[in-house]
Amino acid sequence: MDLKGKVCVVGAAESDLGKVAANTSHLDLIGQAAIRALDDAGLTLQDVDGVFAATSQSRMVGLGTCEYLGIKPNFIDSTQIGGSSFMSHVSHAVAAITTGKCEVALIVYGSTQRSMSRAATSQRELAWYEDPFKPMMPPSAYAMSAARHMHEFGTTREQLAEIAVAARKWAMMNPVAYSRDPLTIEDVLNAPMISYPFTIRDCCLVTDGGGAIVLTSADRAKDLKQPPVFVLGTGEQIGHANISSMDDMTTTAAVESGKKAFEAAGVSQRDIDVLALYDAFTITTLLFLEDLGFCKKGEGGSFVENGRIAPGGDLPVNTSGGGLSYCHPGMYGLFLLIEATRQVRGQCGERQVKDVNVALAHGNGGVLSSQCTVILGDSNAV
Numbered sequence: 447m448d449l450k451g452k453v454c455v456v457g458a459a460e461s462d463l464g465k466v467a468a469n470t471s472h473l474d475l476i477g478q479a480a481i482r483a484l485d486d487a488g489l490t491l492q493d494v495d496g497v498f499a500a501t502s503q504s505r506m507v508g509l510g511t512c513e514y515l516g517i518k519p520n521f522i523d524s525t526q527i528g529g530s531s532f533m534s535h536v537s538h539a540v541a542a543i544t545t546g547k548c549e550v551a552l553i554v555y556g557s558t559q560r561s562m563s564r565a566a567t568s569q570r571e572l573a574w575y576e577d578p579f580k581p582m583m584p585p586s587a588y589a590m591s592a593a594r595h596m597h598e599f600g601t602t603r604e605q606l607a608e609i610a611v612a613a614r615k616w617a618m619m620n621p622v623a624y625s626r627d628p629l630t631i632e633d634v635l636n637a638p639m640i641s642y643p644f645t646i647r648d649c650c651l652v653t654d655g656g657g658a659i660v661l662t663s664a665d666r667a668k669d670l671k672q673p674p675v676f677v678l679g680t681g682e683q684i685g686h687a688n689i690s691s692m693d694d695m696t697t698t699a700a701v702e703s704g705k706k707a708f709e710a711a712g713v714s715q716r717d718i719d720v721l722a723l724y725d726a727f728t729i730t731t732l733l734f735l736e737d738l739g740f741c742k743k744g745e746g747g748s749f750v751e752n753g754r755i756a757p758g759g760d761l762p763v764n765t766s767g768g769g770l771s772y773c774h775p776g777m778y779g780l781f782l783l784i785e786a787t788r789q790v791r792g793q794c795g796e797r798q799v800k801d802v803n804v805a806l807a808h809g810n811g812g813v814l815s816s817q818c819t820v821i822l823g824d825s826n827a828v
Contacts, residue, residue, distance in 0.1 A: 449540055449541075449677075449710070450676075450677075450712065451676045451677070451828035452540065452543075452544050452663065452677075453543050453544065453661050453662070453664065453676075454662060454674035455660070455661055455675040455783070455822065456487040456488075456489070456662055456667050456670045456671075456674060457485075457487030457488075457658070457659060457660030458657075458658070458659045458783070458787040458788060459479055459483040459485075459486050459657070459658055459784070460479055460773075460784060461474075461478035461479040461556060461655060461656035461657065461658075462475065462478060462655070463622055463624065464560070464624050464654060464655070464773070465560050465561050465653070465654055466558060466561055468561070470654070472503040472504065472507075472556040472557050472656070474556070475556030475557070475558065475654065475656030476499070476507075476514065476515075476554045476555065476656050477514055477515060479554060479555075479556065479656040479657050479658035480511075480515060482658070483552070483657075483658035483660050484552070484658075484660060486672060487660045487662075487671055488671030488672070489550060489660060491515055491516065493549075494515075494517055494551075494552045494660075495520045495521065495549055495550055496520065496521040496539060496542055496548030496549075496550065497511055497512055497515075497517070497519045497521070497522050497551075497552050498523045498524075498525075498535035498538065498551060498552065499523075499524055499553070499554050499555070500524060500525065500526045500531035500777065501556060501557055502557065502776050503556075503558070503559075506524070508522045508523070509522075511554055521542050521551075523535060523538050523539075525538065527812070527815070527818075528777060528810070528811020528812040528815060528816055529726065529776075529777040529779045529809055530682075530724070530809030530810050530811035530816045530817060530818040531779060531809070531811060531816075532553055532555060532659075532777075532779040532783060533680065533682070533779055533782075533783070533807065533808070533818030533820045534682050534809075534816075535553045536553065536677060536680055536783065537681075537820070539551035539661050540661070540677055543661065549662060549663065550660065550661075550662045550666075551661040552658060552659075552660055553658060553659050553661070553783075554656070554657070554658045555656055555775075555777060556655070556656030556657075557654060557655065557656070558654045558775075559652060559654065559775055560653050560654045560775070561654050573690075575688070575690060576688055576690055582640070584726070585640050585644060585649060585727070586641045587689035587813035588644070588726065588727040588813065588814070589642060589727075589729075590695060591689075591692075591696065591729055591733070592606065592644065592648075592728070592729035593642065594695040595695075595729065595732070595733070595744075595746075598696055598744065599696070599747065601744075601746065601747035602747060603635055604631055605746075605748070605750060605751060606643065606729060606747075607631040607634035607635055607648070608750045608752075608755075609725070609731045609750055609770070610647050610770050610771075611629050611630065611631055611756070612753065612755045612757075612759070612763065612764070613725060613731075613770040613771045613772075614627075614628070614629035614767065614771045615753075615757050616756070616764060616765050616767045616771070616797055617766070617767025617768075617772050618767075619757065620766050620767050620772055621795075622772075623767040623771055623772040624651055624653050624771070624772065624773050625771045625772075629647065629771075644727060647770075648727055648728040648729075649726075649727055650726045650727065650769035650770055650774035651769060651770065651772075653775050655773045656775070657780040659780065659783055659784060661677070672791065673791055673824065675787045675790045675791060675823070675824065676822065676824070676825070676827065676828050678710070678712070678713065678804070678821045678827060678828070679706070679707040679708065679713075679821045680706070680710060680818070680819065680820050681703035681704060681707035681708075681710065681818065682816075682817075682818045682819075683699040683700075683702035683703040683706070683816075683817050684815060684817075685698060685699035685814065685815055686815055687812060687815055688813065689813040689814065692813075696733070696743070697733075697736075697737060697743065698734070698737050698810070698817055699816070700733070700810075701738075702817070703817040703819040704737060704738040704739060704808070704819045707806075707819035708739075710821075711821040711823075713804060713821065715739050717803075718806045719762070719803055719804055720762050720763075720765060720786065720789045720790075720802050720806070721735075721755075721762065721763045721805070722764060722766070722785050722789075722805065722806065722808070723763060723768075723782070723808050724769065724778055724779060724808060725764055725768040725769045725778075726774065728770070730814070731750075731763065731764065731768075732746035732750065733814070734808050734810070735750070735755075738819070740761065764785075765785060765789060765794060765799060766781065766784075778809075779809030779810075779811075779818070782807040783807045783820065783822075785807075786805035786820075786822050787805075787822060789802045789805050790802050790804075790805050790822055790824050791824075803824050803826050804822070804823040804824075804827050805823070806819065807819075807820045807821075807822065808820075
């Protein structure tokens, strides 16, 4: 079935970000973001008949969300595959809307992992065959991938640092970004080492925050408040659960998820105006640039040199500042969808990229475990 352009994102918003007020819960942030996104769309809670939710702070967040918001939707989905869950939710929402299971889908997330501490809010599943070696997870898993990429392709720490510096330059144009101070390659390299080859500046922020987007049919979107942002194509693929079971530590399942999304959307890499890539660590941006086909495998390091993905570069990547500088409340994927939506709408202020027709948002979950890709576009792209 050709679903291209049948469903649109019509609302997008964050909750309060950074470190939120004491006694704020993840549901409070979900509620904030949901109301703001619905208001952005010109809709109310009474319009919502589909709820899609995931968080690391609750095993039954879908039920908690509906109770908190005071709604009883016709359709509910609590798929939890890590930070890519929300791209998966977009795919599932498209299917639900086009088959009549629901008409207005609300995708939400909230986390208070900074104010409550990560240990209290993001319990990691036991890895029976890895935990005896006492790795620092998740940094050690991603550091292994980075070290392998350096060994196999000659990638340098300076090239990885370019990614953090580019993200910070974008964040300096985002008034709600958590980290907005200038950052240099030397700052990244000289920061405290976390897990070789990563210093703390190669690693994402730890913040509180929530987000929401609202989707509905293209027909209903015509009468709403915002210009519709069409879902052109999606792709989902899992690779493994534990890092020790990854087939190749330099290649992720984004190869497959990206291929599916591009084929569904009927576009190529040349058509993408803005990229929103899951940057829990500097290596993930590099891997996804390769695996999604924007450069060849092993060439990501040289590809990002000289500010290529920074403001003024050839390929705008993570224009919000990304998980490295904007926010990262544990599961970051929904914030990529929010930024991609705003870029297509042309609503990003100082950091707005000129003439954005098509944007790609790519989510990553676990330890490079699940990969989900969503391509969005304006009416000219349908």
